[in-house]
Amino acid sequence: MSELVSQTVEPRAQRAVGLRCLAIVPAYNEELSVGGVVREIAAVERDFEIVVIDDGSADGTALAAQAAGATVIKLPFNLGIGGAVQTGYQFARDRGFDLAVQVDGDGQHDPGEIGRLIEPLLDGRADLVVGTRFAEGGGYRGTPARRLGIRFFAAVVSMLMRQRVTDTTSGFRAANKDAIRLFATDYPHDYPEVEATVLLSRSGLKMVEVPVVMRIRESGSSSITTLRAGYYMIKVVLALFIGLFRRYSSPLEEP
């Protein structure tokens, strides 16, 4: 009887037992918010280790993160979000973590949603889970231009992946061991999210989206200003186009 119960309504926390989980928090000049993010993750996900990647901040980001109890990796200079996040995945790979969740240091991602984010990984339904602002159940308000950009990439990526994708620019993601290994060795440099999604599917891994509610960022501003938006579009479109002509190996094969 008790066996039956544990099979049908096994709580998530119980299923995650034995798995080593890591929260990767990239932060650049976010001393005001990063401490709160770390404490919040620690409060909701007690079995998670937390690593903050300080991407060459000029303020007290590293100190704030340390004070909140996180492991801190300080990059010697600003590498950009791609380099920072990849450092986190390398940390996860080298220390043998089974599962890694990216949570932005600016507080726009709600740690309370991590549980729903990692569920498809625990079920083995996906190698990467993206928290999306647009799928049913998510609520997102942003400038019209921003939404248009996000939708444009969603359409392009949906076509390339032959799978409906609604939000490719979200940085709220959870990865299993295969995806960790892939991203630790190969991760795009600037504006990495869109390319990383395509890289994943071309490497034979599976992605699913989970609707999440995002909050208004506590500090800092989006890395995408109007001036950079043009470069962003051109660079990512170019990378996606040329990516079509690349050959990818499965991350399961040792390099």
Added chain:
Amino acid sequence: MTPLKVSIVAAIAAVILLLVIFELIRSRRLQERYALLWLLTGLVILVLALWRGALGWLADLVGISYPPSALFVLASFFVLLLLLHYSTVISKLSEQNMILAQRLAQLEHRVTEDQPPAEVSSR
């Protein structure tokens, strides 16, 4: 009007340039970030080589009586632009190289000090 031969040669050169850039990016020997200016150079030369009226208009505009010269002037302008771009990239690299050397020296000092290092990574 630009002599036809000049246009054909310039167009072929531009196409070869674009193909080489494409292959370099594909084989990951050139990052997209550094390829954009090269692609723009190749595209502008290609367009002006094929659209000969535009080149004539451009030559007129800046007072060059022989249109093919305008093509070369424009090409050298882009070469200058690329060189300037490289100077900024090299400046950034040498700055980062210095920071890396300083950090490495500090770490080496900490590792080889007699007393045990202050922070031991948890394993």
